[in-house]
Amino acid sequence: MKDEDLSPVICHPSLNNYHRLIERVDRHCQGIQKQFGELMDCRKGCCACCRHISVFPVEAAAMMDYIAKLPKKILACPDQYDEIRLTECPLLSEGECLIYPARPLICRTHGFPLLTVESDMPVISCCPQNFQKISPIPSQAVIDLEPLNRMLVAINALFLKEWTQNSWPTARIQLVDVIRSAYSNSIHETGKLPHDGDH
Numbered sequence: 001m002k003d004e005d006l007s008p009v010i011c012h013p014s015l016n017n018y019h020r021l022i023e024r025v026d027r028h029c030q031g032i033q034k035q036f037g038e039l040m041d042c043r044k045g046c047c048a049c050c051r052h053i054s055v056f057p058v059e060a061a062a063m064m065d066y067i068a069k070l071p072k073k074i075l076a077c078p079d080q081y082d083e084i085r086l087t088e089c090p091l092l093s094e095g096e097c098l099i100y101p102a103r104p105l106i107c108r109t110h111g112f113p114l115l116t117v118e119s120d121m122p123v124i125s126c127c128p129q130n131f132q133k134i135s136p137i138p139s140q141a142v143i144d145l146e147p148l149n150r151m152l153v154a155i156n157a158l159f160l161k162e163w164t165q166n167s168w169p170t171a172r173i174q175l176v177d178v179i180r181s182a183y184s185n186s187i188h189e190t191g192k193l194p195h196d197g198d199h
């Protein structure tokens with residue numbers, strides 16, 4: 001994917017805070033990539049990290065905005081997805097992300113060493129294809145997911161409160177339901193988001 005494909009794609013004012021967050025994350029990731037790119041094997045067509053995930057409603061809204069503008073033939077009809085296929089991301093096609101400019105936040109950190117806390121202990125995880133030739137992993141290359149997640153939770157809560165009057169579901173949304181909803185609703189026209197009873 002070319003750099004210009006990273007240009008902002010989200011324009012609805014309800015998504016401004018989210019948009020600013022992903023711009024910051026992208027800038028941070030690009031800095032790590034610039035410094036440690038030779039230790040990373042991420043490339044077009046490599047997609048083992050693209051699993052079927054769920055996203056926050058504000059992320060779903062941003063993705064729906066983008067998906068709704070795509071020609072419908074680009075994405076398979078969501079009804080064609082079955083439980084077996086859903087181990088991999090339904091937005092993956094021939095090794096490429098169909099919504100790369102609008103991919104959710106966690107996908108923007110794919111491939112980088114990620115710091116999380118498990119049972120009160122810090123844990124750094126990384127794709128086994130990356131940072132193999134260096135030990136320990138340099139701290140400047142590590143992305144601390146906790147503050148990112150906190151910001152995303154806050155932005156999501158504000159989005160739900162200010163733009164939906166808390167009428168949208170608060171639970172995380174599976175990507176296949178994001179696609180279903182993008183096809184069946186325009187969020188700007190109906191204010192609807194996908195949830196279990198919506199398909």
Ligand code: SF4
Nearest residue numbers: 050089091092097107
């Ligand atoms: S949204 Fe795109 S980058 Fe994220 S898992 Fe799916 S195909 Fe991969």
Ligand code: SF4
Nearest residue numbers: 042046048049111127
């Ligand atoms: S994180 Fe791993 S699987 Fe994903 S693109 Fe990078 S090298 Fe490939």
